[in-house]
Amino acid sequence: MATLNDYLLVSGLLFAMGLAGVVLRRNIIIVFMCLELMLSAANLSLVAFSRFNPAPNGLPDTNGQMLVFFVVTVAAAEVAVGLAIIVALYRARQTIHTDELTSLKG
Amino acid sequence: MPSYLFWILSALMLMGGGAVIAFRNPVSSALSVVACFVGLAGLFIGLSAFFVGVIQILVYTGAVMVLFVFIIMLLDLKDEEKAAKPLLPIAAGVVLFVVFTVQLIGVLSRSPNKIAPDLSAKTLVLAANSFPPTSKIATTLSQGKLPDVHLIGHTLFTQNNLQLQILGVLLLVATIGVVVLSKRQAD
């Protein structure tokens, strides 16, 4: 049987991969996918906590799963808006590579 | 869930995650994300969170990732042209990954471990007592099955109704926002 720490380890590794991807990829769509990975890694921890910390009646704590439901919903909204922004960006700049988007450079 | 299944699904998920970063073609990356999410959904189901596992497949893999692929198609992106990848971001990413993993292992090795509590039919039948006996949840539980959709719904609509409404508004705003953003500016 897998223990709580196994789940947390896997979740943390996925999160670290997402973070590394955000840092090292230049394609903004892939950066965005990596963000989704990080969100999902968090979801995995939440579900693991819900399973391993049961409610008083012995069932899994549904608050954790409900939070995952919220996260998924917000992430869906975020993806919709984010991709719309990427499309608008592409229209304006003809590129979605982050190293070519440096108008914030001081 | 048997231990080997956990490791297989985890491996699937982590390999998918790694492939997202490694592939140069965005479509390949998107498909790797799908693979990763499938593994993740399997882990959810293994944790008895059936509902979450299903929406992970439905919403993420089915809707969000399709949207990604659709946008990739729309923008008609080629492979990243620059073959020689800059070393600095890669080094930075690897350093972050390594440091984070080390910290993770450090934290986990010092925190108490837990094994999954029992969720056998006996426990479920016992738990039925904490719900009104005629309710759907109680009847399902007394049959020895976990009615997790009902349980989540119960929590959602009894304790978090307001948050749910706000979430609805958020989705509405996002929809309108997307329409406004995607509309071509009239010249």
Next chain:
Amino acid sequence: MNLAWILLFLPLAVAVANQLALKKTGLAPTLSVASALVTFVIAVLLLGENETSHFAWATVGEFSINIGIKLDQLSTGMMIVVTGVGLLVHIFSLAYMKDDAAKARYFTGLSLFMFSMTGIVLADNFIMTFIFWELVGLSSYLLIGHWYEKDTAANAAKKAFLCNRVGDFGFMVGILMLWGITGHLAFDHMQAGLELFQKANPAICGGVLSAAVLCIFCGAVGKSAQLPLHVWLPDAMEGPTPVSALIHAATMVAAGVYMLFRLQLTLGFANFEGLQASQVIAWTGGITSLVAALMATQQDDIKRVLAYSTLSQLGYMVMAVGLNSGEAAMFHLFTHAWFKALLFLGAGAIIYACHHEQDIWKMGGLLKKMPITGITFGIGTAALIAVPYVTSGFYSKEEILSAAYNHDKILFGIAVFVAFLTTFYMTRAFVVTFLGKTRSDQADHAHEVGPLMWLPLIILAGMAIGSAWITGPLCAIDPRTHAQEHAHGHFVILGLSITALVLGLISGFVLYTGKNQDPLSIPLLKNRFYIDGFYDNFIVRYFQDAFASLVAFFDELFIDGLMVGGLSRSAESVGNIFRRVQSGSLQGYAFFFGLGVILVIYFTAF
């Protein structure tokens, strides 16, 4: 007591209102004159009061600096002079500055001056004296430089300020020394403190006190324009003439004398008996009066004649203070203020009538054209040259002469010779300006000035004659009650001073009646003993320039290079570093974000 506080702060309020609110409205002159009138009335009401009150102005630990008011015979009497002359000068200025574009600024300056001078007179401690001492310096600077478009005026203002600073430095050191000796700054406690010090250190007390008094005297040397810091006063005549009358004849320059007398009063006269410092003070005063009188005999500018005359009379007063006869000095200060203000305002009227012509050789015959001015100027001259028995100047000068006679015969000789010179140069000025025939177009077109100008002249003329008799009601210091001092050598003094007067009058009339140019030409005196030239060519060139280059070096290296420049450069380089951080690279930001997360985890979990 509240009246006294109003007396002190009303002019300040008026000055602030003038400068901040009424600049454009044209109300400023009226307001200033009204405030001068009110302060004069208050000063009259306060006559004879004897009180002290103060509030803490700055407190550091147990030590606190007070702003206080001390009313006694000395300060209330002096206030009559300050506010009385001030009021008349304000009225005179209304007419004199009628067409000036910067009237509001001028009257602001006057009100500021009234405030500062009141502060000096009413101060109950030395720190407050010093603060207001600097403030009169400032207002004097502002008023001398009123016509700052003229280089000469701007330079004169600067010169006055710098000369005063030299003296004030000594003054400050002196105040600190006195504080160290007596342990107090308030006048009321100083004598007790001094006695304690005397008991503790009988051997060094005289020397230390002497040094402190001399340092304080430095302040008086600067403000009262004694040798060798006298050079600013003649140049200060570049300012508007009413200002010269108020500040550089009647009140501010007398502040040095006032302050020295206040010092003697505070520490007790007995402590000054036989003090080395007193000798120095007396001789400085005597030499200043002689040198200034000599210079005055060869000046052509009417205001400069009066300026040197003021120097010379101030020399008298300082000498009297040094001879431990401060009462005689204060008495002379009191009478001198009225008649010297009269002379300056008369000169102002002449200058106004002659369209700003100041050279006496371009005037002449003005008595017929401007009878009121002429006669009042004559009265002022009579008071200055001390016509016996009918003028106030006679009584006060007599007191000074008798003080000199009783203490030091050489100084007495100098004083009598100065009296002769005074008569001579004033006769010269009067004869050349008012008698004979006119010598220029401007003087030809001159006519009597308006009532706003001659009214103050007439009042001042009355005071020039009568002020010696009304010292009682005005609470002014009058030493003539000291009968025994008066009796000794009385006739010798009287005889010699009348002889000096007659000789001066005769030589003046004989030499200058009907002349069109100066029959005497003494380059040494005309060039003011070359003192100004010496300052300009020697001190300025060698000391000031060397010092200036040192300061410039310091300024450029330390202030500019290290402090200001260093700060700006370090800000710039820090900015450059952070500019790198603001790379615009998304991945860079994400990396730092991740680094931040790792740090947070490190600090919370480990």
